[in-house]
Amino acid sequence: MINLSDYGYQDIFERQITENEQQTGLIPARVTSIQKENYQVVSAYGNNNAKLKGSLFYLDSKFVTYPAVGDFVLIKPNYQGDDIIYRVLERRTCFSRLNPSQPNAVNGSSAQIVASNFDYVFVMLSLNYDFNVRRAERYVAAAWQSGGIPIVVLTKQDLCIDYEEKAALLQSALPGIDIHVISAHTGFGIENLQKYLKPAHTLVFMGSSGIGKSSLINVLSGNVLMKVNSIREEDSKGRHTTTYRQLFRLENGVLLIDTPGMRELGIWDAEEGISETFADIEDLTSSCRFHNCRHQEEPGCAVKEAIQNGSLTNERWSSYLKLLKEARRSARKAAMLKSKKETTKTREKHVNYNKEEWY
Ligand SMILES: Nc1nc2c(ncn2[C@@H]2O[C@H](COP(=O)(O)OP(=O)(O)OP(=O)(O)O)[C@@H](O)[C@H]2O)c(=O)[nH]1
Numbered sequence: 001m002i003n004l005s006d007y008g009y010q011d012i013f014e015r016q017i018t019e020n021e022q023q024t025g026l027i028p029a030r031v032t033s034i035q036k037e038n039y040q041v042v043s044a045y046g047n048n049n050a051k052l053k054g055s056l057f058y059l060d061s062k063f064v065t066y067p068a069v070g071d072f073v074l075i076k077p078n079y080q081g082d083d084i085i086y087r088v089l090e091r092r093t094c095f096s097r098l099n100p101s102q103p104n105a106v107n108g109s110s111a112q113i114v115a116s117n118f119d120y121v122f123v124m125l126s127l128n129y130d131f132n133v134r135r136a137e138r139y140v141a142a143a144w145q146s147g148g149i150p151i152v153v154l155t156k157q158d159l160c161i162d163y164e165e166k167a168a169l170l171q172s173a174l175p176g177i178d179i180h181v182i183s184a185h186t187g188f189g190i191e192n193l194q195k196y197l198k199p200a201h202t203l204v205f206m207g208s209s210g211i212g213k214s215s216l217i218n219v220l221s222g223n224v225l226m227k228v229n230s231i232r233e234e235d236s237k238g239r240h241t242t243t244y245r246q247l248f249r250l251e252n253g254v255l256l257i258d259t260p261g262m263r264e265l266g267i268w269d270a271e272e273g274i275s276e277t278f279a280d281i282e283d284l285t286s287s288c289r290f291h292n293c294r295h296q297e298e299p300g301c302a303v304k305e306a307i308q309n310g311s312l313t314n315e316r317w318s319s320y321l322k323l324l325k326e327a328r329r330s331a332r333k334a335a336m337l338k339s340k341k342e343t344t345k346t347r348e349k350h351v352n353y354n355k356e357e358w359y
């Protein structure tokens with residue numbers, strides 16, 4: 001038997017299960033991989049393939065939350081074949097991205113969840129061509145918004161002479177955020193990441209392609225990752241061997257999520273996250289003399305004052321404005337899509353499930 005708490009299962013999830021659900025034999029599981037309609041889950045009984053319970057997920061898809069990698073779901077275990085997924089338990093943290101091709105992907109919002117229930121977000125930038133303070137700020141804002149704790153990891157230290165300057169520059173833009181410089185090739189700085197590698201804690205990685213994400217994952221896992229994937233599970237009972245998993249558990253008990261979706265993350269609803277990253281600026285704007293200060297020519301403007309006395313750089317201020325504008329534009333877009341959908345929704349007859357049929 002597997003102990004699901006080794007896979008990040010906590011009371012916060014357990015409390016969501018109703019008595020009725022328990023009595024009908026539903027048990028919790030974590031989604032480890034999704035390929036089209038095929039899911040893989042890990043539950044007390046180990047790894048298995050799983051399918052959605054059609055009558056629950058497809059009848060009225062607008063109101064349904066579809067499982068994402070990292071989700072805890074309730075399944076009816078099946079020893080002969082696929083487990084059946086009944087419900088997604090409410091997420092602790094999640095990353096979403098705008099998905100115009102599938103506007104109904106999640107809960108009536110046009111977002112698609114690409115990873116969920118993680119603790120730390122490794123925001124990765126390589127120190128050579130990829131290094132960009134503004135992008136790092138955007139990633140960190142999105143990470144805050146997801147509910148996870150952002151940790152900035154600057155990769156390929158061996159290819160960069162002035163990595164200390166770059167790290168310092170970034171640190172001044174992101175006060176209070178842990179920033180680490182590493183090289184997956186030489187092992188530089190890797191030991192500083194150990195403190196985030198706690199058993200049953202889930203890490204997720206964000207950053208553009210080629211920054212050395214896979215290399216870092218391999219270093220963190222040693223050869224274990226390969227071993228994990230080649231383990232044959234009890235396939236005699238209809239359990240299958242995993243070919244490609246997006247959530248995996250290292251030998252030291254750490255859980256990693258690496259989904260393709262993480263590479264295309266937008267910041268469409270990052271406004272809240274921006275407030276965290278730029279908390280100092282939000283403090284300033286709220287101490288302007290006029291509450292509707294536009295921070296231009298108004299007397300008593302705390303922002304102008306801070307720029308003049310050098311405690312706020314012009315660059316950081318304009319990057320804040322730019323991010324805010326972007327986030328608002330995306331939020332407007334999302335709101336538009338949503339209200340469009342709601343109009344159609346009210347036109348359609350709401351399907352009422354027969355509760356008995358759920359189990
Ligand atoms: N010099 C140097 N090269 C590195 C380091 N880490 C990764 N690389 C190289 O960078 C290239 C991309 O590395 P990956 O680990 O595949 O990068 P990734 O972010 O997983 O890329 P995708 O799979 O495309 O998302 C490879 O050629 C690596 O050998 C490093 O610390 N130093």
Ligand SMILES: [Zn+2]
Nearest residue numbers: 288293295301
């Ligand atoms: Zn002002």
